């Protein structure tokens with residue numbers, strides 16, 4: 219058992235998720251070290267909460283675990299094998315937990331190179347938004363062949379539930395399979411709104427009838443989130459575009475077609491060119507003219 223009060227955690231990537239998690243862990247009096255490519259963002263975080271900033275991933279030498287929340291496959295490779303990346307760590311006891319959503323192929327590659335360097339790597343992708351990270355209510359999916367008890371203890375600090383699913387890259391595969399469903403709704407609602415617009419039907423009529431159907435609550439939730447001008451960006455349009463491109467790649471890597479996710483990847487990619495940092499349901503507004 220790890221003593222939580224004596225625990226020191228590194229957070230690598232202080233974007234939406236990394237900074238929300240840091241805020242939550244700081245409230246639990248866990249000692250934090252953070253790294254972010256754009257150092258100013260990490261410094262801003264540590265001006266608000268108790269944490270210290272390091273200049274490079276490899277400078278997180280004296281922590282028990284490092285939780286990685288960077289953007290995609292390339293950014294994971296950058297913080298692992300780039301200059302002063304995690305591969306340079308001398309302390310081989312550190313547990314590296316990757317919570318970045320990446321392809322199974324890249325996760326497996328990162329696992330192999332870290333293992334060859336004598337380091338411990340587990341997959342720990344999460345389901346839930348920055349609000350769930352901020353309140354310790356994430357759902358964490360763990361995979362690995364080593365130190366899983368420790369990983370589970372750490373993930374339990376900020377998760378409502380932790381699932382152990384097997385060897386790497388099982389957790390990455392499950393995370394992409396979940397996101398494939400979880401991110402689709404705004405795209406479908408956007409096309410439904412286009413049908414309504416094309417035939418002069420008010421949204422209200424559509425919402426009233428859909429509220430009686432099994433998907434009514436979901437439609438209402440995303441519709442309101444997309445139409446709210448003051449909605450904060452919980453997960454970016456660029457992030458949704460990235461996830462669908464990972465889903466397509468994950469299927470192609472394994473010799474499968476990706477008919478549905480290819481369409482969704484194109485849709486979110488075009489939206490990301492217009493509004494990369496907006497909350498991703500807002501992308502539905504690009505499908506209508508008014």
Ligand SMILES: NC(=O)c1ccc[n+]([C@@H]2O[C@H](COP(=O)([O-])OP(=O)(O)OC[C@H]3O[C@@H](n4cnc5c(N)ncnc54)[C@H](OP(=O)(O)O)[C@@H]3O)[C@@H](O)[C@H]2O)c1
Pocket residue numbers: 231232233234235236254255256257259287288289290292293294296297317318319320344345346347348452453454457461
């Ligand atoms: N937001 C959600 O609801 C949510 C939920 C579950 C999982 N996730 C996953 O969690 C991860 C983080 O998501 P987020 O919403 O926090 O993203 P975000 O706000 O866009 O933050 C991305 C982070 O990645 C860093 N980064 C980007 N490219 C990099 C590179 N080449 N090298 C090093 N660092 C790089 C950014 O650094 P800079 O500040 O320098 O740009 C930033 O710290 C993603 O994989 C996402 O799919 C997100």
